[in-house]
Amino acid sequence: MKKKEEPIRIAQIIGKWLGGGVEAVVMNYYRHLDHSKVQFDFICDDDSTNIPYDEIEKLGGKVILIPPYQKVFKYQKELRRVLRDGKYKIVHSHINTLSVFPLYAAKKVGVPVRIAHSHSTTNKKEWKKNLLKQVLRPFSKKYATNYMCCSELAGRWLFGDKTYDEGKVYLLNNAIDLDKFKYDKKIKDKKRKELGIKEDTIVIGHIGRFVAQKNHTFLIDIFNQFHKKEKNSILLLAGQGPLQEEIKNKVRELGLNDSVRFLGQRNDANELYQVFDVFLLPSLYEGLPVVGVEAQASGLLCFFSDDMTKETKALDSTVFMSLSNTAEEWTGEILTNLKDYKRINTKNEVSDNGFDIEIEARKLEKYYIN
Template identity: 40%
Template sequence: MSREKAVRILQATVSNDGGGLTGYICNNYRFIDKSKVQFDFLSYEEHLNFKNEFTEMGAHFYTVPHPTHFFQYLHALQVIKRENHDAAIHFNLSYANIIPIIAAKLAGFSRIIVHSHSTQIDEKRMWVRKIKQYIHLTGKQLIPYLATDYWACSKLAAEWMFPHGILNSGQVVLAHNAIDTNKFKFDREKRRQIRTELGITEDTFCVGHIGRFSYQKNQPFLVDIFYQICQKRPDSCLLLIGGKDNGEDVYQEVLDKLKDYQLENKVRLLGFRHDTSNLLQAMDAFILPSRFEGLSIVAVEVQTAGVPSFFSDAMTKETNLTSNCHFISQRVSANYWAQVILENLPGRRDDNVFEVKKAGYDLNDEVQKIISFYMQLGNKK
C-alpha cells in the first residue's frame, strides 16, 4: 500500500507538554507503519517541538481555537473535514467533555473515536472539580449518541468514561499504554554515568518520581514520604522530574514543604526531561502516590527498567506487570509508606523487559493492533 493510500487519522489534541496524552500519541506515531496509517494532529498551540519531525514523516498539523470558542472550533473542523480525507477523528480524553465531540459530529466526521486515559478529574480546586464532574457525568451518558468507537487504556478507565451499555456490549477496545521496552533495559554503566552527572554517590539511596506537578500526581505527599525515608536512611536523595505547567500551586507547595523539612539539599528538581529512560537507571526506588490514574505509562517504563516501584492503591491493578510492583493505601501515613519502601528493596537490580513484553506492553507489538483497528475504520469510512 502506498503512502497516498494510507488511512489517515486526525489526533485530538496534542501540546508541548511532551508527556501524558501527547506522549502516548507521539510514541505511537513514531512506531506506526506510515505506509498503512498516517496521523494528522490538532493542537491549540502554533509551535510544537515535534512538528518539524512529524511533518517530514507525512503528518499534517492544524492549529484550532479552543472548544470553549465553540463556533470557531466547529468552523475549523469543518474546513479540515472538507479539505482532507481523514478516516476518523480520535479524541484522547481524561474526562467526558463532549463539546469537541459534538463539534466533530456537526462537522461531518463519520467515525469518532473516544479514548479514555484517566479515572478521575485532575483539579485541585474543589469547586472546579465539582463542575467538571457534573460535565463528565452528563457527557458520559451522551457519548454513545456521538461517538462510533470506544477505546480505553485500562478497564478502570473504560468504566470511568463509558456507560454500562457500552461496557457490556463488548465494543470497548483496550489499547495498552505500551512503550519501546528495549529503550528501558537496565544498564549498569549508564547507571554509573548518570549518577556521576547528577552528583549522586554510589552509596546514596536514590528515590525517583516522574510526573507533571498536579493534584493527580500528589507530589506534596511524596515529599512527606521522602522526609520519613530520610529519618530512617539519611543518605538519601530525591529526583523530581516533571514540568509545572498549570501546576504552579502544587509546585509551590512542594517547595514550601522541602524548606520546612530542610530537604532542599537532598532534592533535585530536574523539570521536564526527554531522557527519562536514562534517569531511571540512576534510581533505587520509584514512588508514584497518585490520587488516580488511567494506566500510567511511567509505571510501565519504571517496571521495565527494573526499579522497585511503589504506587498508590488508587491505581488500577492492571499496572501490576512485574514482581517489583507494590501498592500502598492512600489512607495510611507517610511513615508507613517509608517503612514499606525500605523493607521491599531487592538485593539485585535487573530489568523486566521479558515480563513487560509478555504482559502486552511492548510498543512494537501493540502498534500492530492499533494499525489493524485503524485500517478497519478506513474500510468502513
Template identity: 45%
Template sequence: MLIRILHIVTKMDAAGIETLLMNFYRNIDRTKVQFDFLTHRSEKGFYDDEISELGGRIYTVPAINPFKHQQYLNSLDEFFDNHREYKIVHSHINTYSMYPLRAAMKAGVPIRIAHSHIANVPFDLKTPFRIYTKSKLTKYSTHNFACSEMAGLWLFGREIASNGTFKVINNSIDASKYVYNEVTQKNIRKQMDIEGKFVIGHIGRFSKQKNHFFLVDIFHEIYKKDPNSVLVLIGEGPLQSSIEKKIEELKLKESVIFTGVSTNVNELLQVMDVFVFPSRFEGLGIVAVEAQAAGVPCIVSEYIPEEAFITNIIEKISLSKSPNEWANAILKLGNHKKKNTLQEINKAKFDIAEQKNELEYFYLNSLKELI
C-alpha cells in the first residue's frame, strides 16, 4: 500500500529544512511512502522540478498574514476539505504549524506531526504571535518531533520535554558524499581560482539569524593578519545586498566569493580550511554536520545545540567575544589536516541510510496502529 504524506513548508527552496526533507525524500522507499508538499509561496521553489520527477505533488496556500488571519484559515480549511486522501500531515513551520494542524484535525486527519527545526528565537515584532501559536500547538498535534533536544524544549515546552513525549529526528545527510577527497579539493580550488589560499567558508541564507555582518567583521580581522585569505559564502537571501555593500566598504570585494545557492555543497565544502558558523539561533545547524562530514574544522557560536558536536574538529565560541578573538581561533586551525570522519557521522546516527528507515517505519506503523 502506498501512503502519501503531506509536508507543510514555507517554500521548497534550498534552505536547511527543505534540504533535509529532500534528503529523506530521495532515499525513502517511494513504493511505500510518497511525499507531497503544501507551500506558502506562489513562486517556484528550488526543488519543485525534482519533486515532480520523484512523483510528488506541490500545492499552495497564501502566506501567513496576521492582518488577513481569517483568509489564511479559510484557505487551509478549503484545502483539507478538498484533499481527504491524507492520513498523515507533517508540519515544518515551527510555531505556525498550529494553523495547518488545526485545519487537519477539523478535517479528521488522524496523524498530525509538529516538527521543531529551530530554538531560542530572539524577541522581535512577531514574538507575541509566536507565543500565541506555540501555546496552542500541541492541542492540535498528535505527535511532536524535533531536530534536537533544545529545539523540542523551545517549541513544545518543559512539560512535554520532561515527559519525553517528543521524538528527536536527526537532520541526516548522505554522509558518503561528503567524505574528504584531496583530488576533489584541488580540482574545485583550481576552478574557483583559490589555489594556495586560506579558505574560510559559510553556508546559510543571508538573514539576521545567520549573522553575516559579524562573519564579515571576523573575516576582516583574518584578512588583516593573513591577506592570502578568502571567504566563500554559499547561499542567498534578503540581506545579501547589504552584506555586499559592507564588503565593498571594507575593501574586501576581491577576497570574498558569493556562490549563490549550490547543488554541489558537498564539493564546495572540500575547498574550505575552516567552516565558520556564528548563528544567533539554530535548531541544530545541519551545515555544521555536513562540514564535519567533509573533515572541515568548525568554529561555531554557543547557540549551536550539542547534538551537532559529533567530532573533535568542532569548537564553540561565544558571540560576546570580539571578531578579533574569533579570527585568532580560526587562524589557529590553518594547519589542520583533514581526515575521513564517516565512521563518526554514522556512529552519531546522522547518516540518512539509518534515519530514513526510522522515519519510514514511523509513517507506516502509525497508520497500522489506527486499524
C-alpha cells in the first residue's frame, strides 16, 4: 500500500501576534489552503496576545513560541533549534525589514527556501520606528531566496525598483473570504439593534490598532467636524493599542463622549462593517490594508488617505484624500458622496480586483509546492 504523502510544512515567522492586519492575512490564506498539501507552523514571540490556538490546532497547524528578536542571542539560538528540529524546507517571514534576523537563522541551519514578505511601507512622521527600518532595509534581500509583497508599493519599498521591475517579487494579494463580508441588510439591522443604534443614525466606522500609523488623532478631528454638521451620527472604533487612552482623552476634551464608542478588540468585524455607513482609514502609510478590502467587500463608502497604495481600491465609489486636506474638507467630501450612495452587494467587483481568497489561495499553494 502506497504511503500517504505528508503535506509540506512551512514555518511562518509572525513576530509579535497582536491580532493585526498581517496576522489576519496569513490566517485567511491558512484557512483556505488544502491542508493535505500544505501545512503551517506559526513561530511567534512569546509575549504575543490573541493567538487563535484552537483554530490553528484544529486545522492541523502548530504554534511555537520563541523569545522576541530584541533578545538577540536567545532568539537566534531558539529559532535555529526550532528550524533544525522541524526540518523545514520553506521559511516564510512576515516581519518586513526585521525578516533579516529569522532568515539569517534559517540560512545558518540550511533551510533552502527563505521568503521575505513585505507587508508595509513607511512615513516620515514615525521617524523613530523608521530609523530601524531604514538601517535594516538594505539587508532585506541578503538572506532571502524569494521575495513577496502585498502591493507594488510595498514591494518596491522593501526590495527596490530594479528587483521589482525585473519581476523577481511575487505579488500576493491581501485576499479575503468575500462571502463572509458581503452586504446583508438583515445582519445590519440585527447588529444595530444589538448595539442600540437607530436605523437612521449615520455610523462612521474604523477598525485598526491604536498606533501612530493609523492616525486616530486626525480621524477624531474629521468626525468632530462631521458631527457638527450631522448631529445624528456616531463613530465606532474597534481595536486596541498603546495610544487608546490618548485618543479617549481627546474625545473627552472635544465633548464627543456620547458620540464615539470604543469597542475594543473584536471577533465580529464582518458584522461590524454591516453596521457602518462610512469607513474611514486616514493612515500615515499602509502596505495594502486588509480592513480596506473588507470594508469595500461589505459595500461601504470608503475614504482612504492617499498615502497608501492605489491598489487598495476595489470599488469605483472609494475615495482617496490627501492628509494635507483639512478635517473640514474630508467632511465635505464624505457628506457629498454619502448623499446619493446606494449600498449594494459588491462581491463580484472586489473579486475582479484579485481579492477573492478562494482563487488566490490556490495560487499560493502552487507557489509553495513548486
